[in-house]
Amino acid sequence: MKFEIIKENLKKAVSICERITRKTLSLPVLQNVLLKTSGNFLEITTTNLELSITWKILAKISKQGSLLLPATFLSSILNLTSSEKIEATEENKNLILISENQETQIQGHDPEEFPIIPKMEKEFIWQMDSVKLADGLGQVVEQAAFSSIRPEISGVLFSFQKNKLKIAATDSFRLSEKTIFLEKSGAKDLFFICPQQTCRELIAVLSQEKGVVEVSANINQICFEIMGDRPDQIKCFIQSRLIDGEYPKYEDIIPKQYLAKIQINKDGFVSQIKRAGLFSGKVFDVKLSTFPNEGKIKLFSQSVDIGKNESYLPCKIEGQEQDSVFNYKFLLDGLNNLKSSEVSLELNGSDGPACLKPIGDDSYFYILMPIKQ
């Protein structure tokens, strides 16, 4: 194998691949990336047996071949290489990297050891804008449950309905949903549950590469393909297993009414919640009370060891007087997912779900349950 390549492209690909190799301990070979030439492209592949990422970078290839290299090590080397172009040659399972004034030899492994990435049959295909997808996923991905007890909510729901894609996640304490409008409707309405890690990696990749994302799926796999517009742009494929199971019918959770509704400036609200959070007890409880007649809300928190805090915030408010206690971290998570400067919060008393929405954007909501008083 022999090729010449632009360093920046190689570095970008390897650094993202490296993220998933760090977490695999069972099979040592998974800590490597596979470098393989294919026509005029260099393919860089990594997998943890749940998801695999493949980058395709345009390169000047003079001899075809393939090699396994330790991912973390390669990434560090590339980070410390300053030249723009790299020449790489494989000799006896060693990769020799030649750049300006530098020559490095890295010991590699037999590429035969590397898992074979399953070929996927694309049954259903949708296309969307990468920025929209990345932003939307970022707003829900962290609400998926960590536990493996209920696998179906440990992932993010992708629900395609005509020209809409709804993505949702819940950990049974809170739930968020984002609607993305597609330019072209898919052939069929479908939904599937994508593992949380896959979504995180996808966000990382999309932050590097912008363009059109093609999403394709079959019964047990999903593939995200990021296609560049220019021929020299990097192409990336993320292929992942899907979580088997039936996603809960969360529509029933969405509250249809409220006892009180407030509209408030986000930044002011966030800083007061953070302040109240400093005084919260061991369940991170902060009490939010509404005073519609005076047009304000009160945040109250108290801890035996620390002291107590009370703050009033003026806001637009309708409905009745009521109290709810929230885990302030959950409240902050929700507020941080909102992009608008003004937000609305609908409250349903001490044991009903509250709903956060950005003002002027109907495509997102965040529901959270209060803490029992």
Place this chain on the structure above:
Amino acid sequence: MMTNEELWQSVLAQVQFDVSRANFATWFKNTKVVSNKEGEVLISVPNTFSKEWLSSKYQSLILKVLRSCDNNIRLISFSVESSSTCSPKARPQIQSDDSMDSQLQFLELKVNPITNLNPHYTFDNFVVGSFNELAHAASWAVSEKPGHVYNPLFIYGGVGLGKTHLLQATGNKLSKLSPNIKIAYTPAERLISKIIESIRNGEIENLKKKLCCLDVLIVDDVQFFAGKEKTQEEFFYIYNTLYQNQKQIILSSDRQPSAIPAITERLRSRFEGGMIADIGCPDVETKIAILKNKCDERQINLTDDILEFIAINIQKNIRELEGALSRLAMYQRINQKVPDILIAKKLLKNIVVAPQKSTTFKRIVQAVSSFYEISQDDILLPTRRKEIVKPRQVAMFLLRSELKESYPSIGRRFQGKDHTTAMYAFEKISQKMEEDQVIFNEINTIKQKIYSEL
């Protein structure tokens, strides 16, 4: 001939020497031989990676070992088996850690998404008394032998008396006894909206197909079918298909089939074709038993005199009992002490006294007219039309019995009827209530309507 298990063991025994340990552990984990038919061995693997790896790297090795065990084997193939089918519904109860104890969860998520059953409702936490004995026994029998004993099972009774509990408990027991049974629980309203939606999308056949292949269909609150003709038609078809295939159907309603207005005769007669069981109002002893049960569940200690006080003073409905208990539990949590009878009386004052005072003339007229499906104005007309006369008499009866209004004032409310008319109505209904179970139940249902929708 070796069993599939032995066959695969002999393969693993050989392969472990030819493969590195890490590889062996990764690729051969959760693999097994599923079938061995006509020289073709099907091997199940947990994921597509294993499939690719085994079929491209170890196919010949595996085949060699298999052939040494059984000479007839010529071919092996691999299939990916999803994790859920490998480990059947072994889903432990969710244990939240202590710090999350008070954080409330979305209750809806505990509902099984396939059957729509809430695992909280079981026969174990259902208290049986004379008022619901029959319904309980019938449900129990159905859960033991679905489709054969009582089909359909029709349970009716007032608001908050445990119909849904019984229905869900039956479903839960069925799915526990035979995990592969296909059950669906649906409130009638949801079924209606599903049918409407699928008609709009032109997918009604799919929906019908899906429902018709069920083993058990449970529909709650079928009185909502009233007046929905298209829904009734589709439901009739589903019902017939299931019934003919001896699949169990369980229905509930707030009144008996003959009292549900505006459903087609053919559907009504089918509802009446199986077992009809009613749930009445619980007696005081049963109410105390229920309260004790709930106390255990919530781990609160209340003295017997408090429980008795609640049981006697909360008349109608079990949901209200629960409300009363919640109040006391809250008190206990906040003040860290068990409430005594005086405190309990004070805490429950509003609940106990409220119902009697909260009724009004308007409320009664509203409840009566909506029950008999006539307009609120019609009931006040001085007409002798048969469909109006009875509701009017019932309304007069309730005004007298619930509001203690004088006969002349009742008469005046109905556009200047004579006070004797009101007296006659009161006596007639009182008498009928003693003689006729149907009227008795109707009045009770209306009363519940009046008091429950606060």
